[in-house]
Amino acid sequence: MDSSKVLEIFKEITRIPRESGHEEAMCAYLQKFAKDRNLACKTDEVGNVCITKEASKGKENVPALVLQGHQDMVCEKRSGVAHDFSKDPIKYEIEDGWMVAKDTTLGADDGIGDAAMLALLDSDLPMGKIECVFTVSEETGMDGAFGMQPGFFTGKTMINVDSEDEGQMFIGCAGGVDTLAHFKYQAVNFNKSYKTLHLHIFNGLGGHSGDDINKGRMNTLSTLAKFLSKELENEEFQLIVLKGGGKPNAIAREAEAVIAAVDVNGVEDRFFKFMEEAVKEYAETDPDIKYTAADCQCTEKPMDNKDADALVRALAACPHGVIAMSKDVSGLVETSTNLASVSMHQMGEVEVVTSQRSSDKAELKEIAEKVAEVFRKAGAEVEHVSEYPGWKPNPKSHILDVCVSSYKKLFGKEPEIKAIHAGLECGLFGEKFGNLDMISFGPTLRNVHTPGERLDLDSLDKFVKHLTDVVTSFC
Template sequence: MNITDLSPAIVWKYFHEITQVPRPSKKEGKMIQYLESFAAKHNLELKKDKSQNILIKKPATPGKENVPVVVLQAHMDMVCEKNEGTPHDFENDPIRTVVDDEWLKADGTTLGADNGIGMAAQLAILASDDIEHGPIECLFTVDEETGLTGANNLETGFITGHILLNLDSEDEGEIYIGCAGGKNTIATFEYTPHKTLTDFFFRIDIKGLNGGHSGSEIHKGLGNANKILARILYKLVGSMADMELCAINGGNLHNAIAREAWAVIGIGSENKELARTLINQFTAEIEDELKDIDSNVSISMFSVPPVAYCIHPKVSCDLIYALMACPHGVMGMSRDIPGLVETSTNLASVKMGEDNTITVVTSQRSSVESRKEEVSSMVEAVFILADAEVSFTDGYPGWAPNTHSGILKVAQDTYKELFGKEAAIKAIHAGLECGLFLKKYPQLDMISFGPTLRDVHSPNERIEIRTVELWWQHLLEILKSIPAK
């Protein structure tokens, strides 16, 4: 079965088209051209703001002219992750989709259902002539995944609707009315290359982890390759005085749990068997720790040719100790909403630069602003103690729940009428653009909902096919049921 054989056909048709258009964060130009061509083909009004956000408008269907304007919103960009050895160029190649029983996934890469499926629903509504709805504004924002740039810079007056349906949630049957705010804490180590004094060099590779979204999946206890590597390095540096750290790399994106990491190490040849024994013992421990959540974890050690220079010993020790001390995972649960993560932090990436620097990116989230700042300060303190320079991104606000929302009641009533059961009303620990929209447009009445996605931000990303039909039915019923002004 192919993606174009799935139902609802019109949604999958546009999702397929979206997968053929490269759209990495901050490089959405080809998608913008696609949207411009789509609007022209369907004779729809399109406008673009300075940040390259796109708004496409569609008039109400007959008899619905007095219904309030509804904004349907999704982001254009996708997280670009692939398995090692997958020959995929995210700036030029289409995503290759695979129907796997009840799920749709990609061949070795992220699928881009986050948030391509939201875009597909918008396009399907814009292109259809048999759907009842009031005036529609479809907002397509840029760079949600790496900076929330589009939402942050959305111009005043760009949208006119007072109701917004965010199509960027990941569990069918759940309606979200709040989300966490977040910020990044970034540590930079500077070092002078140091001539190596050891005679045996080897590389440690951490692979096979599932990875995942650092917000919606942080509570699962998924393995973090950066933390696993830090634990190995801490054991080695504590067991052999001559250990030299020559190179290190781990993780990629601030909002993804690191799946892979590696380091190149120099030691005296007399310590080779000690290092091998320590790593083998540690591998057994990690496999046992993660057997129920990351059973494919792999830790390998293999020799490499001699390396002329290493990171200065003091800096390498400072870095290893800081990575070991840096918190990762859930830092607190909500006191108001059972089961909701309130505060978390993610040790996202460790990267060496060509300018003799090592940059460590961490990401903090919380639905309580003071707790977000507390955990950011905790991470900052760890790296200050390690003599690193620390900086922060601007961050983004959370979205406070409104249980008296008018559009929430419409969504609840229509879901029960359609499916004979109550939708779950929730807040999400992941960041959504809604908090930024509310800051610019305080009158907005918003909800967020979507079909079921799993393992987003990783090559295991997939979407449950049957839930797209359910979500689509619910979306259409909401549009049909919004009362006139």
Template sequence: MDALLESLEPKTIWSYFLGLSKIPRGSKNEAAAAAWVADQAKALGCEVERDEVGNVIIRKKATPGKEGRPTVCLQAHVDMVCEQNEGTGHDFLKDPIKVWKDGDLLRATGTTLGADNGIGVAAALAVLASKDIAHGPIEALITIDEETGLTGANGLQPGRLKAKFLLNLDSEEEGYLTIGCAGGEDTIVTRKLTRTAAPAGTKAFRLKVFGLKGGHSGIDIHAGRGNAIRILAQVLGALKPAFGFSLASIKGGNKRNAIPREASAQIFLDPAKEQAFKAALTEHEAHWRAALGAFDPGLHLALEPGEATQVMSGPDTDALIQLLLALPHGVEAMSPDIPGLVQTSTNMGVIETRENEVEVNLLTRSSINPSKTALSERIAATCALGGFESHVTGGYPGWKPEPKASLVRIVNETNQKVFGKPLEIMAIHAGLECGLIGEKYTEMEMVSFGPSMWDVHTPDEHVSVPSVGNFWKLLVAVLEAV
């Protein structure tokens, strides 16, 4: 990584980012990374504290002559989504992220990169380390566990922060200023299973769906990408009448906030029907490739040897396949007020089969709270009809746009001065911690901006190196303008 750093600018941000990338920091396993951030800030002479849930709060004094300026909070989250391609063999509990440079892009080898939101954390540390930025008092709030429930922001107590302005550094498109976001909530669906021995004369196979792009379940939900769980359910439902297989398990997706790229089913099939089954898969693959088109061209279906020993009962099998076909996934409604903005959606993100139970996780988002509630209630009703139990958890509020706020004007005018053009003002269909923080700090003005990165929450995640440089220029100029 030292050789890699030589090719990157600005070096302070990239040095912190590469240092952070050496530390495993998947959501709920970010304690070591948070401690590392705290140690970096202490070494810089900053005031550092950890709150009740593990967030890191850092304070740096104003530069001489700027003591009377408003306090600005730099906010980012230290955890990352842990996704990898099948066969990569990365251990997110102990292995560092393997970062490499691809022209003007930075990528990881077979895994998520962690630029979401490692770049924001690195930028906050770079500001704390700076000696040449003329700024007022600085706070940095580095939260934990953003990706799996916004635990850090949810646990932040009123009164901890003193800032008037908050700069959320968790946006992913240069040239845009985010001033609002959707709220969300999870639905956990379960059903007890009855197990029996596999039918005599059948053989275990693994039916795989793979090669899809996946993506962020908020930002990419409208992009027409395939959901591996849904496609697997469609194939199972279509082929079961003709082939009479027995189902042992279904597994798909890894995170409820990532569109599932891969899914598989363990089935028992008459070996004499194997070739006919593979031929049918070829037809279904062609069908789904045509349906997805250029939105998601990499789909593959495959049948390979399986490892299961027992199967679900017939009623459990039918109920599960039908549920996966009936549950919503994708865009429910577009905003009538903001062109191009998804208003309400659901991501059917994860399915896991245990010995005596199957569990499905969905994440519902909306910028309209009643719409979010209504869709979650429809999901619950669908589950009840199929004999499944469900409960809602992990709810968090949206962030109401305030386009006339003074901080919006300051950041936009600063971008005009630095780059010669205004920012595009927008709201996003994704969860940002601003909603929860704003609920506790009602007088605090907030905006979010960041560099350009793509395919976050997937192993194809990559970030633009020049865009990080532009992000840094804007951040420095905003701090000097406030």
């Protein structure tokens, strides 16, 4: 099968609106694609589509192979660009061997995977039965995979086509859970002899709480909490505001506090000294860290000192970063936790969001419980939300064997075998459909999820060759 055919189908897909949660047009396109070719097609309640192509002559005894990707794309554009993702086709260019959308996301994640599956469905290659599964809303929480009912497909071997580095075979991913702590505090009167001071740490590099958790970057919330917990030992001090961080899956790049104290100049001096040390410590990983301390006006009521003390001590004690490395896949983070955000939505309440990941189910539970305990001891109410299962690497997998020997035969070298410390839909399928033998690979994409997303066309060529060979030689 030729990669130009895959590219042609992908170009059609770039004309179809398919923001997560609004995949109707893409779903209709897939249904029509199947109907035009007389292929069995079913759509479930959430909008997942499965198109089946029966085995070609002589291949009836080959076990069914499931191919899987997602219908939706992340819709991001440069500010000031007039592009309506609900109706406008994606504008792209072919430049120096890359297909690129300069002002928007390209949607090759995962439109190119979809196109490869459709090209196989359209081909008359000799192969066993294939079931092509197109999920919805992968990018916003894997709703399609969550909502899929067992029996939607029957094959026991799955190739996920939603990876971004050609030459790398993925055989595992992390599961995750968010652990939330709700603190209640007593608001007290502002001590009129005190002055207020705004402390701000910003410009951390942050990054993804899965992919970047092993980079040793500063968590600005941890840093600020460590400073405050020292300061609060001083009686003449009130905490008024404490907040920072953002999404659960991002490392906190920014944190701020408003405090009141008799001697704000003294606090400022100690803050600068403390931060000078921190900046030295993180010089390699966060070269652009900035911090300020400035007088400010604040009308909000301070926290009772005991409540403030419990909060900042818990935040300072909360683990952050890598907890354990994998014994099966070298260099893979197995378990980690991220202190993601602190926010004050209304007077008297503070919400802390943390997020744990692990490719091992028992370890995930253990670290989530450890973090919960830190906050429970400090008097917070704790809950675990948004749990999703991981996919534990199986180095003895049959489909891995098939993919590796095919790759060596075609390109004369070994592919890299990897697992990622982030979520993939495979984790959910593995748990729901039981005993699936799975692998994930795809062509090289860059700047995924951001304007300027690009697809390497040489890598597409290799990906299509490899996928075709695997599908036709699978037995």
